[in-house]
Amino acid sequence: MSTTLKDIAKKTGFSVSTISRVLHDNSKKYKISEETQTKVQQTAKDLGYRLNTLARGLRMQKTYEIGLIVPDIANPFFSAVCKNLAGELRKGGYNFIVYDTDKDLSIERSAIKKVLEKRVDGLIIASVGQEFSHIQKIRDANIPLVMIDRCSDSVDVDSVSVDNVKGSMFAMNYLIKEGHTRIAFIQGTPGSYANETRLQGYKLALHDTGIAVDKHLIVGNDFRAMNGYLETKHLLKLANPPTAIFTAGNIIALGALDACKKAGVRVPQDISLVTFDDPVFTPYLSPPLTAVEQPIKKLSEMAVAILYRRMKNHHGMRKTLLLEPKLNIRSSVARISTRKNIIHSTKIEKN
Secondary structure, three states, X not given: OOOOHHHXXXXXXXXHHHHHHHHOOOOOOOOOOHHHHHHHHHHHHHOOOOOOHHHHHHHHOOOOEEEEEEOOOOOHHHHHHHHHHHHHHHHOOOEEEEEEOOOOHHHHHHHHHHHHHOOOOEEEEOOOOOOOHHHHHHHHOXXXXXXXXXXXXXXXXXXXXXXXXXXXXXXXXXXXXXOOOOEEEEOOOOOOHHHHXXXXXXXXXXXXXXXXXXXXXXXXXXXXXXXXXXXXXXXXXXXXXXXXXXXXXXXHHHHHHHHHHHOOOOOOOOOEEEEEOOOOOHHHOOOOOEEEEOOHHHHHHHHHHXXXXXXXXXXXXXXXXXXXXXXXXXXXXXXXOHHHHHHHHHHHHHO
16 A cells, blocks of 8 residues: 555654645745755655655646657757756656657657647757747747757747857857968758857858858758768868868767868868867867867756746746857867968969
């Protein structure tokens, strides 16, 4: 026979209402002492008490489940995001359902439909980011929703993202400071929020330093490794190849490294490489990559906090957060001489 609140009350000497308030995380609200909390929680554990979340959910008209939708769970960035979000949600007593959309808009729409059919209490979505009308419909239906990483001003939803423009400018300004003026950008999925804002930062950095944008150095079409591999092979074969490559994502960078290795091109001696995103393995690559780090822990904490706020108030004003990126400088960038830089600039003018 399962343990009840009455059993815990009898064992501790506290009332059933006090036991209930402690076990349902309402101690602070009712000013229950830490000593009482500790005794109730330990007794509940000793007696093998299990909180009936189903009954609680029915009573409060909640499922205590949150839907997480990401474009590629195999990507180290999104794996880390999911792990951190899961930890934050567990603190609040929530379970979570994760869907991987494989960067496909139609799968994303289907995943949202399936999650909503499970009557989740809220959604956290890292959208494919090319079209947002289906996201706005969720918001219009007053379903608590927070978008992360890939956001858009075209939809009136809460969002948390890193400042991609600033992050790209950090990377580009560092390369330019090291003498590079012919810098290629291997982009991710064209039209997606993450890609377009990172591309914007790339162009702004060049513009601000008086370097012309060479459209032939902007290549690529998705965030996969093969994109980085094929486009790097193409860039290395140019009559006037770049002295540095900046990739829109860490998986693209892995493909770029592989292409350089197979072509016998050394990083950074022959070509420099910088990437956006800085997963845990980046410092252990050969060479360790200079990378733009996104504050994943803070992003997760803010996303969950904003979601809880929205769950309490469906009609509050939209909240948008842009978090500060950080450039971690390692060994994948070589400083090039002024003379070499002039030679490259002259070649561009002749072309």
